[in-house]
Amino acid sequence: MEDPKLDWDALGFNYRKTDLRYVCHWRDGQWQTGYLTEDNQLHLSEGSTALHYGQQCFEGMKAYRCKDGSINLFRPDRNAERMKRSCARLLMPTVSAEHFIDACKQVVCANERFLPPYGSASSLYLRPFVIGVGDNIGIRTAPEFIFCVFCVPVGPLFKGGLQPSNFVISDYDRAAPNGTGAAKVGGNYAASLLPGTEARAANFADCIYLDPMTHTKIEEVGSANFFAITHDNTFVAPRSPSVLQGITRASLLELASSRLGLRTVEDDVYIDNLSAYKEAGACGTAAVITPIGGIQYGGRLHVFHSEHEVGPFTQRLYAELMGIQMGDIEAPAGWVEKCDCPAPQ
The missing domain is CATH 3.20.10.10 (D-amino Acid Aminotransferase, subunit A, domain 2)
Known part of the structure; x- marks a missing residue:
């Protein structure tokens, strides 16, 4: 697909719909097979615990384009472990580190055209999350859950970048x-x-x-x-x-x-x-x-x-x-996970 023609150096920290996101459902005591979808709308039961009792958690991480064209994920294993702790605290099924990182890589590769180029002030922000869903009304853990990862190209959170x-x-x-x-x-x-x-x-x-x-x-x-x-x-x-x-x-x-x-x-x-x-x-x-x-x-x-x-x-x-x-300075061991995306068809 063609370049989205964004002004990479002028991006704010705002939502922008990208091409595909990863969705996986937990039913019958296990995570089902996940999939990529163009649909950025989640379809939930009105009784979902995420809506009424706040049974949900999320993560934030970034993908960066390096000078040699490769793609870096920064310490995704730490995000995966923290999401496990958050899920456990809220009585939600945990997502394995392998599942978490694979889902993130799928989303990066599926939306590579939105990855800001090397040297810009921007990056591709990933938002993994888990929410409690399914028909329910009592204060209890949900009967079903959704694990989702989407991405957005973003600039700095605070305007002005590195300024006091x-x-x-x-x-x-x-x-x-x-x-x-x-x-x-x-x-x-x-x-x-x-x-x-x-x-x-x-x-x-x-x-x-x-x-x-x-x-x-x-x-x-x-x-x-x-x-x-x-x-x-x-x-x-x-x-x-x-x-x-x-x-x-x-x-x-x-x-x-x-x-x-x-x-x-x-x-x-x-x-x-x-x-x-x-x-x-x-x-x-x-x-x-x-x-x-x-x-x-x-x-x-x-x-x-x-x-x-x-x-x-x-x-x-x-x-x-x-x-x-950004890949310009050698990282401590285990800090960078390369995201190897297939060449565009």
Whole structure:
């Protein structure tokens, strides 16, 4: 098929229908044979548990075109394992890593014409998800499930790419203590819609959530993970049972240590101790890295490195991570899965 003739460098983080998506049904105690379909509409029972009780989870990952024309999937095994944990938390059947990765590769190859070219600021975003469906009304696990993967060509989540943004501390909680904060489930994100909208109305990029138990420690940045770098060059990621274990977060922890020589810790980040950090950022599959210029808290804006310039460690981490994802820098063992698509007919 012909090129979709998109302006690859001007894509936002928006939905766009692509050619094919993967769908697989769980019935009679097992996953059935999956298939690719042009239909981007799911047909559900009105009693589906996904609609009434939030029994669903999802993942986010990206495919990248490399300089040599090959296609990289970045750490899909980690996404597969996290989806297993999310499914288990919500009493849904798990999808094996082999099934998950194969479905993702099928979707990438079926929509290769939507994969942005090497050197653009864009990538092909994959959205795998599992939902509870079937006729039901009681509060129980669903009688049937759907596993689906679709893709969308996207640009950066935050406008402007790698530029500092300011954030505000939210009075809302993202997730309950001992709740589903560590699982990638829709309810966590639905709860963030109002706080995020209020933050943007006040001219901030998004809000930052504190721990729900004491409201003294930073946990998450909108729909992304938080990190900070101390004045003595320690990379810190918040430690909490309700923080989502992000793949980008885990990758930055490793790269900060192995490639930048920083000490790394997962520890509490107290909101009243922001002066201990010289740089801070938000990280995730969609955001990649968004430098945090300042955090509004207690009536004042605490600025880290700068509101206008990216800190040197954040810049190096971004370059290292993107270089690995795009195939320009050697990846640590097991980080990249090649997607070998058949030549177009």
